[in-house]
Amino acid sequence: MAAPEKSPLLLIPDRQVGFIGYGAYVPRYRLPGSAVSHIWRFGESGSPVKEKAVAGLDEDVITMSIEAARNALARAGIPARELRAVWVGSESHPYAVKPSGTVVAEALGASSSISAGDWQFACKAGTEAIVAAMGLVGSGMGRYALAIGMDTAQGKPGDALEYTAGSGGAAYIVGPADEALAVIEAAYSFVSDTPDFWRRQEQKYPEHGQRFTGDPAYFKHIQAAAETLLRETRTTPADYRYAVFHQPNPKFPQRAGKALGFNDEQIKDGLLVPVIGNTYAGAALIGLTAVLDIAQPGDRVLVTSFGSGAGSDAFALRVTDAILERRGKARSTADYITRRTEIDYGTYVRFRGKLAMR
Amino acid sequence: MEIPRHWRINPQRYELIGEECPHCKIKIFPPRDVCPNCGGEAKEEYTFSGRGEVYSFTTLYDGPAGFEEMTPYTVALVKLEEGPVVTAQLTDLGSTGVEIGMPVEMVTRRIRSDGDERGMLIYGYKFRPVGFTTAK
Ligand SMILES: [Zn+2]
Numbered sequence: 459m460a461a462p463e464k465s466p467l468l469l470i471p472d473r474q475v476g477f478i479g480y481g482a483y484v485p486r487y488r489l490p491g492s493a494v495s496h497i498w499r500f501g502e503s504g505s506p507v508k509e510k511a512v513a514g515l516d517e518d519v520i521t522m523s524i525e526a527a528r529n530a531l532a533r534a535g536i537p538a539r540e541l542r543a544v545w546v547g548s549e550s551h552p553y554a555v556k557p558s559g560t561v562v563a564e565a566l567g568a569s570s571s572i573s574a575g576d577w578q579f580a581c582k583a584g585t586e587a588i589v590a591a592m593g594l595v596g597s598g599m600g601r602y603a604l605a606i607g608m609d610t611a612q613g614k615p616g617d618a619l620e621y622t623a624g625s626g627g628a629a630y631i632v633g634p635a636d637e638a639l640a641v642i643e644a645a646y647s648f649v650s651d652t653p654d655f656w657r658r659q660e661q662k663y664p665e666h667g668q669r670f671t672g673d674p675a676y677f678k679h680i681q682a683a684a685e686t687l688l689r690e691t692r693t694t695p696a697d698y699r700y701a702v703f704h705q706p707n708p709k710f711p712q713r714a715g716k717a718l719g720f721n722d723e724q725i726k727d728g729l730l731v732p733v734i735g736n737t738y739a740g741a742a743l744i745g746l747t748a749v750l751d752i753a754q755p756g757d758r759v760l761v762t763s764f765g766s767g768a769g770s771d772a773f774a775l776r777v778t779d780a781i782l783e784r785r786g787k788a789r790s791t792a793d794y795i796t797r798r799t800e801i802d803y804g805t806y807v808r809f810r811g812k813l814a815m816r
Numbered sequence: 817m818e819i820p821r822h823w824r825i826n827p828q829r830y831e832l833i834g835e836e837c838p839h840c841k842i843k844i845f846p847p848r849d850v851c852p853n854c855g856g857e858a859k860e861e862y863t864f865s866g867r868g869e870v871y872s873f874t875t876l877y878d879g880p881a882g883f884e885e886m887t888p889y890t891v892a893l894v895k896l897e898e899g900p901v902v903t904a905q906l907t908d909l910g911s912t913g914v915e916i917g918m919p920v921e922m923v924t925r926r927i928r929s930d931g932d933e934r935g936m937l938i939y940g941y942k943f944r945p946v947g948f949t950t951a952k
Contacts, residue, residue, distance in 0.1 A: 486908050515886055516907055516925040520939065524830075524924045552926075552937055561939060565830035565924050567863070789948070797948040799910030815885060 465690040469589060469645040471596020476638025477775075478536070478602070479631040479784065481529025482747040483522045484734050484794035487512040489806045491621045497803050498616045506707040510624035510735025512801060513610045515809055517625070518552045523606045524565045526629035529788035530604065531566065533639070534631045538566040541631070542600025543573040543591060547583025547739045548627075549657070549664075550610045551576050562606070573600075580655060581704055582765025583607060583739040584627065589645055589771055591632035602633045607763075609738035614663035615812060622707055622731065626794075627740020628747045639780040640750060640759065642773055644691050648683040649769030656767065666766075672710075675768050680704065680714045683770035684762045688718075691774050695719040698774075699757040702728035702745040704764035706736045720760075727752060733795055739765075748791040755779045829940040832922050834900065836862035843898040866922030868896040868943070873906065873914050882928040890914055894943050908944035919946040 464470065489512050491505020513522065523546050531538055544563040551558045559574035568574075573594070577583040584607015591603035608627030613619030635641045654675035657664040680703055688694060695701070701720045703711035708731055715725045728745035737744055742763040749759055755777055762772040807813050827833040834845030839856040843864065851858040873892035876883075883889070890906040892914070906914060907925055920943035930936040 486910055514908060516905075516927070516942065518926055518937075520937075521923070521925050561830075564826055565939070567827075567831055567833075793948055 465644075467646060467686060468690050469592065469647065471592050473596050473598060474635035474641060475592050475595045475632050476635045476641035476778070477630050478633035478637045478639060479530040479532070479534025480639075480747050480750055481526045481531075481533060481629045481788055482626070482744050482791040482794055483526035483529070483608070483628070484511045484626040484744070484791070485513045485517055485522065486797050486799050487514060487801045487805075487809065488798050489801055489803070493803045493806070494621050498620075505621045506709070507622050507732050507735055509733060509800070510622055511626050511737070512806055512809055513625035518610060519546065519548045519550050519608045520552055520558045520561045522610070522625070522627060523558065523562045523608045523629065526608065526627060527562060527566055527604055527606060530629040530631050532788040533784045534602070534633070535784070535787070536602060536631070538568045541566070541568045541572060541602050541604050543594055543603035543605075544568055545573070545575060545577055545587040545590065545604065546606045546608065547577035547579070547585070547587040548607070548609050549578065549580055549583065549738055550612060554659070579769065580765035580767050581706075581738045581741060582763040582769060582771055584743045585761075585763035585771035585773070586765070588630060588632065588773070589647060591630075592642060592645060595632050595634065602631055605630050605632060607739040607743040609740050610810070611736060611738040612657070612663050617663070619664070619666070622736040624735020624737050626734050626737040626744055628743040630743070637780070638778055639784050640753075640775045640777045643776055644687065645771060645773045646683055646687040646690065647769060647771045648679055648686065650679070652679075652766070652768035654766045654768055671706075675766060676704070676706070676710055676764050677714055677717070679768050679770040680762050680764050681717060683772040684714075684718050684760065687760070687762075687772040687774055693758070693774065695724070695760075697758055698724060698760045700728055700749045700753065700759045701725055702742055702749060702759065702761045704742045704762065704770075705729060705731035705745060706741070708732050730791070730795070744791065750777070750781065751785055751790045751792065753777045753781060755781060830924055832864040832866055832941050834862050834864060836860045843896075843900060845896065845900040845902055864896055864898055864922070866941075867946070868894045868920055870906075870914060870916055870918045870920060871895040871901055872916065882930070886928065892920075892943065894920055902941075905942045906944065907942040912945050912947065920944060921946050
């Protein structure tokens with residue numbers, strides 16, 4: 459793309475930034491969609507996904523973030539002490555009050571002279587943290603910032619979301635563009651007050667306005683964000699080798715991609731929801747890790763998240779030569795997806811704390 | 817009640833940070849500031865790789881207070897590649913059986929919650945089988 463002249467809409471920091479490291483995490487347990495259908499529908503309903511990833515008894519957003527971040531640090535090749543921010547985006551932080559970010563920072567060996575904290579914006583909490591990291595690094599306030607999108611997604615037993623609400627996510631280290639394995643050429647955020655999905659304080663499971671989840675929420679925001687990014691950067695879908703969208707199920711991102719002018723070839727490699735489920739704040743970001751695992755220098759990638767409530771962050775990325783020597787320094791996303799132990803509904807109920815012990 | 821004791825040992829528990837003896841170079845875990853080998857003062861921080869192998873193990877069906885929700889689980893003596901032996905839970909076993917000599921790696925996991933669901937969450941090291949593709 460011709461260096462976009464400063465569009466008033468695009469998010470482009472004064473100093474160009476990019477991802478210098480990335481890391482995925484998927485827990486090892488899988489609940490097949492058929493197991494949910496068996497319990498709640500006599501096995502008569504099909505599932506939108508083959509299976510979803512389920513966190514083990516000793517896992518939560520903090521532990522999963524630690525592992526994804528260790529993978530990101532390994533690829534970045536920097537010590538944790540050089541981070542200036544540790545930000546975790548999630549809708550399943552283990553504590554209502556007490557940051558996940560400080561535990562993650564300390565477990566990584568980050569310094570105490572950092573900004574640490576948690577982000578909340580339903581499924582786009584992780585990309586929201588990345589936009590903030592672009593600002594911190596792009597302004598020169600810090601050289602490196604860690605932004606994570608991770609969830610142990612909740613779905614009410616028997617609800618349609620129970621087929622898909624999965625566990626996993628990814629961590630990204632934002633740094634100067636000249637050190638990046640993928641340069642962020644531009645970003646754009648689009649939000650509106652939309653009541654499609656929410657969870658009130660102290661409620662265990664989310665509610666969703668059935669009518670609102672498709673057109674006025676997911677499609678409207680994804681398309682507005684991606685279309686504006688394309689227009690303002692003067693690029694077209696044909697300029698991108700890959701496109702990754704938030705993926706609550708396989709159909710939504712495919713339909714959104716098609717409407718924007720992307721084909722299945724561009725979408726398929728970042729579409730992980732059929733095998734790990736919808737990892738909420740982790741969904742678009744872990745899809746991107748699978749793309750970075752195979753992308754070639756020069757490839758462009760368009761990423762668009764979606765968070766209920768509602769909004770989308772869109773990013774135009776360009777992969778650099780550094781990808782080739784860095785991606786092998788941590789486990790690939792495919793390694794995690796292949797590590798797989800199937801569980802039954804009873805084990806799932808126990809693992810996800812749906813079993814009252816007292 | 818127990819909060820101060822928990823946070824003072826965060827570095828060794830979250831990251832497997834021990835010590836290296838400046839005199840005889842052996843690696844020490846947990847940190848104790850005195851070398852168990854030569855008796856010299858040893859206060860240099862050393863971060864262990866987290867890799868090791870199962871030296872011995874047992875499965876607990878009745879856990880001590882605070883661990884009931886995790887039972888049954890396997891506790892192992894893990895011989896770290898740098899030498900020291902640590903006691904830790906094994907995790908992510910799936911259907912993998914445990915064997916003496918099995919290669920394992922450190923992960924940071926939730927150990928227990930301090931008291932009931934209102935209590936503080938305690939995180940620390942556990943070990944899991946290395947048996948999936950390792951980074952080059
Ligand atoms: Zn000594």
